[in-house]
Each structure stands twice: as structure tokens, then as C-alpha cells.
Amino acid sequence: MATITAAQVKELREKTGVGMMDAKKALVSTDGDMEKAIDELREKGMAKAAKKSGRIAAEGLAHIELSGNTAAIIEVNSETDFVSSNDKFQTLVKDIATTVAKNKPADMDAALQLSMGEGTIDDAVKNLTAVIGEKISFRRFQLVEKTDSQNFGSYLHNGGAIAVLALLEGADEATAKDVAMHVAAINPQYVSRDEVPSEVLEHERAVFTEETKNEGKPENIVPKIVEGRLNKYLSEISLADQEFVKDSDKTVAEFVESKGGKLVSFVRFEVGEGIEKAENNFVEEVMGQIK
Incomplete structure (x- = not known):
């Protein structure tokens, strides 16, 4: 055991x-x-x-920078939240995001070797570590491309504790930013229920089935109850199905459609998640x- x-x-x-x-x-x-x-x-x-x-355990900042039709969302970590308010640290984070957005590196190894200032991103991170006396690390980034008919919406919560980049087809930047703010607050896992993997659905259905049986519900109505609970679960994890935070009478998808747009994707970085x-x-x- x-x-x-x-x-x-x-x-x-x-x-x-x-x-x-x-x-x-x-x-x-x-x-x-x-x-x-x-x-x-x-x-x-x-x-x-x-x-x-x-x-959520590590400290630091997430940030977003745009370069034409390319957006970069990044996370840079520090050991304490005190460093997050340091001007030099904030400048480093912004410079890294700008450099990544402009140069579109293929992976983290390539990103660290991008020229920035008098050296590379890797050099800048190590230099600030030496100056501040606290380990600084460029943890991750993601690039998102859009077409001319699409709109980015970016939002930084609490200065960069959470960063969200939303992408819409049509609508406008204000609508896309509203969606990004919703994602920051509610933290959906998928854009729509169609994106939820079948193995996730089957796992949840099995759990809901056992839960319902353990409640002593009649065998003949268990499947109906399970499907109802599964549907509620999907509405909670799917961005399109969630009640829009600014107007609970509409789902997020309905809100975007009312502005002439359609949900495409989102990226949400919360500083320290999983660490x-x-x-x-x-x-x-x-x-x-x-x-």
C-alpha cells in the first residue's frame, strides 16, 4: 500500500x-x-x-504584445511577487513579448536566442537575475495569427496575473476584449462543446452515472439525469455556452453573434498555474x- x-x-x-x-x-x-x-x-x-x-504557486507576470496580424502571449516567472512590481522586471517582460511577436520563434529554444538589446533574450533574463538577486525565468509563450477579417482582444488582469488573448471572426476589437475579460474571469476549458475530447465525455458520463446511482435514483431515469448533468457540465466548460458575464441573458456565443462575429479561439495564461x-x-x- x-x-x-x-x-x-x-x-x-x-x-x-x-x-x-x-x-x-x-x-x-x-x-x-x-x-x-x-x-x-x-x-x-x-x-x-x-x-x-x-x-497557482509561482510569481511573475504574463503579457501580450501585437505585431500586425501576429500576437504573442508570454509568461515570465520570479520567485516573489515583490519582483513583479519592479520596473526593470516589467520592462523585461514587455520587451520579451514584443521581440517574440515580431520574430515568431518556432519554440522556446529559438525564442531564447532571439536578439534583444545588447544580447539575446536568454542573456537579458540571466542579467536581470544577477541584478535582482532572484531567479527569473521565461517560462512559456504562444503565438496567434489572424486574418484581416478577424480581431484580437487582449486583457491583462491585475497587471498581468492573468493574460487572455481572444480571437474573433468579424465583430470588432471591443467585442473581442469583452470576450477576453470573460475568459479571464470564468476560465473555460474549450471554445465550444464540439472541441471536448470523446474520452473526456465518456469519463464524465461514467462518473455522473455512478454518482446518480449512489443517490438511489430509479434505474430507468438514471440515463436521463446523467445526460442532464453532462449537458450542464459542458455548458460550464465551453466558452460558447457560458452565460456572458456582462449580460447573463446571453451566452458568450450569442453575445458575439449579436455584434456580427463568431468565436474562433482563446489563450489564457495564469501566472504560476501548474507549478x-x-x-x-x-x-x-x-x-x-x-x-
């Missing part, structure tokens, strides 16, 4: 919102498999689906609950 650590229990609690003992029991039951533990808790009606983005940061006081937290 796998050894269940305090850190695993904490992670499962953060992803599902269940109590410490319930989280530990689920991990023991699934031999430490986090995803199976989440499914088990959901089947028991104790937890909702965990967000795919993971915990784990060491937590030094969790043992004390657990001991405090035991007492």
Missing part, C-alpha cells in the same frame, strides 16, 4: 474542498492515485470536478487539527 503524505492530502483538499479525513480515506482507497481519489469523492457526491489548471511551491507549515496545520 502506498504511503499517503500530508502534502497529498493537502493537494486533494484544495482540489475538491473536502475535509482532511475524507481526503485521506480517498487517497488510501485509491492507493495514492490523485485522479482516482477525485473521481471517488465525486461519485460519493462529496466533490466537484477538479479544475485542470492546477494550483508547485514548497509549503513549509502544513505539518503544523495538520497537528493543529488533530489537537
Whole structure:
């Protein structure tokens, strides 16, 4: 049997919102498999689906720059949030985004070797690390191209804690920015339900089926309830189906259509998503609950 650590229990609690003992029991039951533990808790009606983005741990800034029909969205990390407010750090982030948008590198290795200032992007990152005394890293970027009939919408939340780049066919930049703001706030996983992989649908259908059966519902109405729950799930993760934050009477797709446009794509960077940061006081937290 796998050894269940305090850190695993904490992670499962953060992803599902269940109590410490319930989280530990689920991990023991699934031999430490986090995803199976989440499914088990959901089947028991104790937890909702965990967000795919993971915990937010690292600091830094995300940024977006446009160059003609090309947009670059990037993330640069630092060790502390104090550095994020540093003028030199902010200038570095903006310069990297501008350089990437103009030069369209194929991958991160190529991006790091792009000329910027008196050296390369890699040189600039290392130089600022030396000046500030804190590790700086250019973590990721994505390039998005548009046609002349399409519109970019960019939005930075809280100065760059979240950056969203939306792309619409038709409409205008103001509409595209409204969509970007919605994506920043609601965090959809797909543009439309048609993009959801079949294996994801089958997995959710299986979980909803077990959850419904465990509620004691009559066997003959289980499929109908499951499809209803699956439809609700799809409306929550699909941008097109979500209620628009500025007008709940419309879905996002309906809002965009009312402006003469159509959803094409979006990219959302949240600083630090998926990066784990060491937590030094969790043992004390657990001991405090035991007492």
C-alpha cells in the first residue's frame, strides 16, 4: 500500500474542498492515485470536478504584445511577487513579448536566442537575475495569427496575473476584449462543446452515472439525469455556452453573434498555474487539527 503524505492530502483538499479525513480515506482507497481519489469523492457526491489548471504557486507576470496580424502571449516567472512590481522586471517582460511577436520563434529554444538589446533574450533574463538577486525565468509563450477579417482582444488582469488573448471572426476589437475579460474571469476549458475530447465525455458520463446511482435514483431515469448533468457540465466548460458575464441573458456565443462575429479561439495564461511551491507549515496545520 502506498504511503499517503500530508502534502497529498493537502493537494486533494484544495482540489475538491473536502475535509482532511475524507481526503485521506480517498487517497488510501485509491492507493495514492490523485485522479482516482477525485473521481471517488465525486461519485460519493462529496466533490466537484477538479479544475485542470492546477494550483497557482509561482510569481511573475504574463503579457501580450501585437505585431500586425501576429500576437504573442508570454509568461515570465520570479520567485516573489515583490519582483513583479519592479520596473526593470516589467520592462523585461514587455520587451520579451514584443521581440517574440515580431520574430515568431518556432519554440522556446529559438525564442531564447532571439536578439534583444545588447544580447539575446536568454542573456537579458540571466542579467536581470544577477541584478535582482532572484531567479527569473521565461517560462512559456504562444503565438496567434489572424486574418484581416478577424480581431484580437487582449486583457491583462491585475497587471498581468492573468493574460487572455481572444480571437474573433468579424465583430470588432471591443467585442473581442469583452470576450477576453470573460475568459479571464470564468476560465473555460474549450471554445465550444464540439472541441471536448470523446474520452473526456465518456469519463464524465461514467462518473455522473455512478454518482446518480449512489443517490438511489430509479434505474430507468438514471440515463436521463446523467445526460442532464453532462449537458450542464459542458455548458460550464465551453466558452460558447457560458452565460456572458456582462449580460447573463446571453451566452458568450450569442453575445458575439449579436455584434456580427463568431468565436474562433482563446489563450489564457495564469501566472504560476501548474507549478508547485514548497509549503513549509502544513505539518503544523495538520497537528493543529488533530489537537
